[in-house]
Amino acid sequence: MVQIKRVDAKDIVPLRARILRPEGPVHEVLFVEDLMPESIHLAAYCPEGNLVGCVSALPSEHDGKPAMWLRAMAIDTVHQGTGIGHSLLLEVEKRIKACKGKFLHIWCNARLNRKEFYTRHGFIETQDPTFKNGKAGESIKLIRRCL
Numbered sequence: 001m002v003q004i005k006r007v008d009a010k011d012i013v014p015l016r017a018r019i020l021r022p023e024g025p026v027h028e029v030l031f032v033e034d035l036m037p038e039s040i041h042l043a044a045y046c047p048e049g050n051l052v053g054c055v056s057a058l059p060s061e062h063d064g065k066p067a068m069w070l071r072a073m074a075i076d077t078v079h080q081g082t083g084i085g086h087s088l089l090l091e092v093e094k095r096i097k098a099c100k101g102k103f104l105h106i107w108c109n110a111r112l113n114r115k116e117f118y119t120r121h122g123f124i125e126t127q128d129p130t131f132k133n134g135k136a137g138e139s140i141k142l143i144r145r146c147l
């Protein structure tokens, strides 16, 4: 069982870098929105206190309306497939919904081979074609309404 806490971006940058950009550069896992007050950074800690997972929701737009952009979800390699990503998604969705209905959608650019992880959480494809997203490779925009 992990404990999920809201943290500052600086607390999760090392995990983002290790999992998403193991060969660097680190600046590719730093986002201008990281320091915006509305941004939500969640960290999952195992009972021993180690950081084992993270996700960020950054203020953005979809169809010209406020939306949250889910970015840099990363689970420590040895803990992948144990439900931490699932728990982080549920928690970040709950916190976005608690923002007084401000954000109508949550969206992400998912690596194509991770699509199912998000579609099992109610994310659906948009009309946008798949695209090459730098080092993340072939990716697809996925979206879900924030009801």
Ligand SMILES: CC(C)(COP(=O)(O)OP(=O)(O)OC[C@H]1O[C@@H](n2cnc3c(N)ncnc32)[C@H](O)[C@@H]1OP(=O)(O)O)[C@@H](O)C(=O)NCCC(=O)NCCS
Pocket: 019, 020, 072, 073, 074, 075, 076, 079, 080, 081, 082, 083, 084, 085, 086, 087, 109, 110, 111, 113, 114, 115, 116, 117, 120
């Ligand atoms: C992708 C990632 C965030 C998923 O988190 P996780 O903690 O490993 O996933 P969970 O254990 O919570 O799995 C939740 C569900 O998704 C499924 N799932 C997990 N990884 C999957 C994958 N790569 N493809 C398809 N389904 C996957 C699990 O089988 C599980 O299904 P279930 O609920 O029916 O049992 C994590 O594996 C990770 O950090 N991977 C490396 C970095 C990465 O790819 N980040 C996302 C970029 S889009």
